[in-house]
Amino acid sequence: MDNSYDVIVVGAGPGGLASAKSCAENGLKTLLIEEHPAIGAPVQCGEIFHVSMLKKLGLDIPFNEPKNARIYSPNKKMIEIVLQDVGSPLVIVERKMLEKSFAVKVANLELDIFTKTPAVDVIKENGFVKGVKVLHFGEEKNIYSKIVIDASGPNAFVARKAGLNVYRNIESFVSCAQFQMANIDIDGKTAEIYLGDVAPGGYVWILPKGRGFANVGIGVNGNIGNKALDYLEKFVENEHRLRDGSII
Incomplete structure (x- = not known):
């Protein structure tokens, strides 16, 4: 140096x-x-990106491409989006790679x-x-x-x-936690988002990396008293497709 x-x-x-x-x-x-x-x-990432980013960076790495996205509202209603229909080719990668x-x-x-x-x-x-x-x-x-x-x-x-005025209002931050989980009941091609009390001020994500294997994570408002990890553990315990899975 x-x-x-x-x-x-x-x-x-x-x-x-x-x-x-x-x-x-x-x-x-x-x-x-x-x-x-x-x-x-x-x-420190859910590991989902638009495929154009990989192309722009010139990176040839393995990825899983979800075909659908399911979004669950706070009242438990679900809408399903075919990602190709809305021009959103998203890919889930190994961020370290x-x-x-x-x-x-x-x-x-x-x-x-x-x-x-x-x-x-x-x-x-x-x-x-x-x-x-x-x-x-x-x-x-x-x-x-x-x-x-x-x-x-x-x-x-x-x-x-350096003495710069860095904006650090806690409410502008999101506290996050994530598990990589295997042996769970997912199809490997559907990304899921959950809104509402399961994640105050944020959402839960299930991002498939293959059949039975996914990133399961959460972001909550930074001023929430409970930790993001507490909410994530509760979500996993209450979701029958996840509770018997393994955190790897």
């Missing part, structure tokens, strides 16, 4: 990877850092990538951000740059350290 770059990108999620790719392709000396040991983990494949493409460019390297502070001089302080192999290092891109996610760690 050098001590000076044109651009430092903090966070190697999709936004950080795309930013680093664009910078490197335009000839900028670029450093991409990620706090976790591996890019793409832990997964998606990000890892994208990271491989980015790594083939002229840039530096370091995982397990969290940013711990910003370097400010005369009121301007001039780089970041990182923890690399247990040692603090100052890395300077002309531009710092904060792709650290909703916590906006770098932006907050």
